[in-house]
Amino acid sequence: MLKIAVEKRASTVVGHDHSLSVFLRLVRPLRKLSQRGGVEVCAASTAALLDHGGFPYDVLFVNRPTQSENLTLIRRARDAGVPVVVDIDDWMYTLPSYGKDLLRERADPARELYDLAQAMTLPTSFFAQVMAPVFAGQRSVLPYGFEFDGAASTSVAEADTRRIILSSMFTLKLGRRTEAFAAALRDFLDRFEDWSVDFYCENYATDLFEHPRIARLSPVSYDDYLRVLSQRRYAFCLVPLAGYEEEADLLFNACKSPLKFVDYSANAIGGIYSRSPVYETVIEDRRSGLLVDNTYDGWFAAMGELAQNASLRRELSTVSHDVAREHFSLDVSVEALRRTLDTLLP
Known part of the structure; x- marks a missing residue:
């Protein structure tokens, strides 16, 4: 059984527990993967993941801005020989400690996080190219995954609306x-x-x-x-x-x-x-x-x-x-x- 830990980031979206970006691109696909068998997913806060003795997971996905407990979690995973993946989206660059300059030069708050991570996941190929100068590891594109069950179909006649x-x-x-x-x-x-x-x-x-x-x-x-x-x-x-x-x-x-x-x-x-x-x-x-x-x-x-x-x-x-x-x-x-x-x- 492959055990995957996902660091939960608070949502700014009404009625949503996870960050919407993290949920749609990471948590929901992981849950879908777990339904196929052989994968167990734990999405929890940084503090909750740190409560476990040692590090009982096989992969760690982190997606919160760099804070002391965030780095503590990453170091614990690395000490246990667990690969760390940092998931990046545009939200992270609205914060003063990061700012848009992170896309132009390596900012100090993210330096240690990038040095400790083996891989990075991003929402678009353009973003992956932009981050090449600041992250030398593997960069993978994880697009949004839409669940089409229940979505409108093109077979539905266009509503008579203005x-x-x-x-x-x-x-x-x-x-x-x-x-x-x-x-x-x-x-x-x-x-x-x-x-x-x-x-x-x-x-x-x-x-x-x-x-x-x-x-x-x-x-x-x-x-x-x-x-x-x-x-x-x-x-x-x-x-x-x-x-x-x-x-x-x-x-x-x-x-x-x-x-x-x-x-x-x-x-x-x-x-x-x-x-x-x-x-x-x-x-x-x-x-x-x-x-x-x-x-x-x-x-x-x-x-x-x-x-x-x-x-x-x-x-x-x-x-x-x-x-x-x-x-x-x-x-x-x-x-x-x-x-x-x-x-x-x-």
Whole structure:
């Protein structure tokens, strides 16, 4: 029996115990792997893992920012001859002790963690390339694994709706282009009076998005959010993200994961996405999504085109759904994880 320990990181997502990134890319695929037999998974806090005498596991995955007890756990695993894998996502770089400069030069808080780890797992191949200068060990891509059971199918007829979904956990990450996007959205709704927007967001500039047909909705748990998507209430989605116009944030945003594309596409909801590297790597423009520059004209034109072109909406829905099934299913994630483990263990 192969015993795998996963260091649990607290979630910032409503109603979720694990960090959502860690759960979708690591914990859920590991649990799926354990169902096939021969693998036992323990996902617990750093303190709980340290409570065990010695280190009764065969592999350790760590994903919390470097703290003293975190390093204690890693050293204990290494003293026991257990391989350590550090799992990295963009969340770790929002912390002051790391910061975006970690992507440019090796930051002191992470130095010892990287020196002790044998391998690194990351959500995208681009991120893996970026981390090459700061981590010399094995780097493996673990994509998000979507469980397609219960997701909407492209065989479901398009709902007779004129509703659009826009969501952001905390605030829109558009930087200086937020006002242009908001103005385009307001003007679109003024011109197309039978359309409306559901905006799931915890914190945003209310005045910028003030409109009779923009409904401000509080964030829901991830499971509830997926249930909403599976009901096909929406004709298309809007996914803004700062791109090439925000040079200071470009590298950081490029290392994000295409989670929104996966969630929407898995539920056969086509959409409009910012022309930002994270989406350019997974979207074929006008086939699996519309890619737009973060300008007023770009967003306004794209929203108007999709509102008037049901055929294009159906194509984006169908093709994006196929892309999600091919590249982001749970089986794909499990296989990537299995390959990573095979390289670490005799």
